[in-house]
Amino acid sequence: MDLTEYVQRQKHVVAQQSRAVRDFTVFDYNYIPEKPFIRSESKQIIDAMLRFDVSGIATNFAVIGSRGSGKTLTMKYLARVVPAQTDLSMRYVNCRHHNTSFKILARLLNKRCTGLSLDKLFEMFSESITGKTVFVLDEVDLMSAKDKNRDILYLLSRSEKPVMVIMLSNNPHLLRELDAASKSSLQLVQMHFANYNAEQINAILLERAQKGLVSYDYTEVSEIAAMTTKKTNSDTRVAIKTLYYNVTEPQKSVESCFENARKDIVIDVINDLSDQNLLILTAAAQNKSDLTKNIYDLYCRLCRSQCEKPFSYVYYYSNLGYLQSIGLIALVSTKFGRTYTNRVVLTFNHSILFDTCRLRFSRVPAPRS
Structure with a gap:
C-alpha cells in the first residue's frame, strides 16, 4: 500500500471513529465546563473575593496542588463568573511563559516594553489599574532563577491600588522559597487543593462525556477514573485523554488507551x-x-x-x-x-x-x- 492509499483508507477509518464524538472541545485541556466540578476549597477563595469587592481589603492566597487537581480551571472559571456579578476584574498570567517580573508586567500591559526599568514599568502598570483587581499568577514557582526574589510579588504587595494576589503552584515548598519581605507584605493564606478521588474524577469525566459524546459506557468511564486515581496521582488530564482515546480508538482496550494517554502526558511534562x-x-x-x-x-x-x-x-x-x-x-x-x-x-x-x-x-x- 502506498502513502496515498493509506491516507485515503485512514481518512475513512478516522471519520467512522469520530462519529461517536459530538463535541471535540471537551477533550481540550483549556476547555472550561459551563458547570465544572466545584471543589470545597474554592469556596474560601470566592468568599475572599466577595469581601474584597465590598471592602477593598484583599486576602492573598498561595494555592498549592498537584498537576491536574483543578487549580487553573477553577481560577479561569471564576474569571468568567465573578466579574459579571461584582465590580472586580481578574487578570491571569502563566509564569511559565512569562517568567520574570518584567515579562509579567509587559504581558499585563500587553506592550513591548524594552528599554524601561522595572520600577518605571510597574509605575505604568499601576496607572493602568482602574478598579479592584484580582491577579492570578499561575505556575509561579517556574519563574526564572534570574528573578530569584520574584519582585512582582513585593511590588504588588506594596501597591497603593486595590489588588488581590492568587498564586498557583505545584510545588509544596513554595512558601519556603519566597522572599521574606514579600511574604511579610502579602500575608499569604496557604490553601491545598487535594488530589481528586475516583468518585470526583468519575463525575468530571461524566460531565464531559454527556456534553461531548453521542454515547458512552458508564462502566468504562468508572474504570478510567479508578486507574487515574491509582496510577497517576489523580491527574485529570490523563483521565480526559484516556476517554478520548477510548472513544476514537474503540478497537483498543481501556488499559491500552490509559497507558498511551499516560505516556503522552509524561512526555509533555518532561519537555516542559x-x-x-x-x-x-x-x-x-x-x-x-x-x-x-x-x-x-x-x-x-x-x-x-x-x-x-x-x-x-x-x-x-x-x-x-x-x-x-x-x-x-x-x-x-x-x-x-x-x-x-x-x-x-x-x-x-x-x-x-x-x-x-x-x-x-x-x-x-x-x-x-
Whole structure:
C-alpha cells in the first residue's frame, strides 16, 4: 500500500471513529465546563473575593496542588463568573511563559516594553489599574532563577491600588522559597487543593462525556477514573485523554488507551521541565544509589558538565518535592543506619527522559543498563 492509499483508507477509518464524538472541545485541556466540578476549597477563595469587592481589603492566597487537581480551571472559571456579578476584574498570567517580573508586567500591559526599568514599568502598570483587581499568577514557582526574589510579588504587595494576589503552584515548598519581605507584605493564606478521588474524577469525566459524546459506557468511564486515581496521582488530564482515546480508538482496550494517554502526558511534562530539573532526573536515573544525597552529588557533577550552577541542597530537595507533586518521582522514606533518609524512585520510562535530554543538552550520559 502506498502513502496515498493509506491516507485515503485512514481518512475513512478516522471519520467512522469520530462519529461517536459530538463535541471535540471537551477533550481540550483549556476547555472550561459551563458547570465544572466545584471543589470545597474554592469556596474560601470566592468568599475572599466577595469581601474584597465590598471592602477593598484583599486576602492573598498561595494555592498549592498537584498537576491536574483543578487549580487553573477553577481560577479561569471564576474569571468568567465573578466579574459579571461584582465590580472586580481578574487578570491571569502563566509564569511559565512569562517568567520574570518584567515579562509579567509587559504581558499585563500587553506592550513591548524594552528599554524601561522595572520600577518605571510597574509605575505604568499601576496607572493602568482602574478598579479592584484580582491577579492570578499561575505556575509561579517556574519563574526564572534570574528573578530569584520574584519582585512582582513585593511590588504588588506594596501597591497603593486595590489588588488581590492568587498564586498557583505545584510545588509544596513554595512558601519556603519566597522572599521574606514579600511574604511579610502579602500575608499569604496557604490553601491545598487535594488530589481528586475516583468518585470526583468519575463525575468530571461524566460531565464531559454527556456534553461531548453521542454515547458512552458508564462502566468504562468508572474504570478510567479508578486507574487515574491509582496510577497517576489523580491527574485529570490523563483521565480526559484516556476517554478520548477510548472513544476514537474503540478497537483498543481501556488499559491500552490509559497507558498511551499516560505516556503522552509524561512526555509533555518532561519537555516542559527546566534544565535543572531535567538534570536532577538524569542524576536519579543514572546513579547506582537511589538515596537523595548520592543523587545530589551526581546532579552537581552533571551541572558542571553543562556549565550550569547547581542548586543548593535545600533548593534541590525542594525541587524533588515539586517533581513528586507532578508525578515523575516518588520519595520513599528509608532507614539508613540510625537515621531515616529518602530514596528517589522514578515513575516513568527512562527512555523518555533521555530522548528529551539528547535534544536539550550537548553532553548527557547514556541510560544506565
